[in-house]
Amino acid sequence: MYKVFVNDKPLFLTSTVEKETDFQLFLLESIDIEQLISKIFNNRIEKAFLYHPDEKAALKLLKERIQVAKAGGGLVYNKWGEVLFILRNGKWDLPKGGIEKNEDIEDTAMREVEEETGVSGLKITRKLQKTYHVFKRNGTYRLKITHWYEMKTNYDGTLIGQAEEGIEKVAWLKPAQIKDALKNSYENIKLLFEEEGSVKQI
DSSP states (O other): OEEEEETTEEEEEESSOOOOSSSEEEETTTSOHHHHHHHHHTTSOSOEEEEOSOHHHHHHHHHHHSEEEEEEEEEEEOTTSOEEEEEETTEEEOOEEEOOTTOOHHHHHHHHHHHHHOOOSOEEEEEEEEEEEEEEETTEEEEEEEEEEEEEOOOOSOOOOOGGGTEEEEEEEOHHHHHHHHHTBOHHHHHTBOTTSOBOOO
């Protein structure tokens, strides 16, 4: 099952027909996707399931119906086991950003971490799950697919938030602090963490 967030509300792509309880079920083949997303965006639907017999085909179909923006991001650990967070628009987030022309997604992820936080000497240690969320730009809905990577660094210099990206603060957070930060974060970011602050491997 794929989980796509629209305005931090879940839209599930599923191949199982479940009885509607606290959600609404729609058929992906026949639904007006823009209209559905608009309703979720405007808080008229809290939770929705999109049914298609083949989950992978469902994702492909969704990508055909809504413009895709590809991004890369990092879940970065320092030598003390702290995780690199940014505070943007009043919420804790992880550094990430859009891919540039002819760029490998791994390079995107490392470049964005460095640009948004000032942290260098990054090394990718493993690939994490992708996250999906819908955002609106210039009146158009887009599906952002973010490729996440676990990274390590020995960098212990100054942290510099990229002001033009609206980053108010950059901080290394200890495992105990992460739990609190996630209370004021996005659902996609929470997906990357288990309760004890380690990363889910998919």
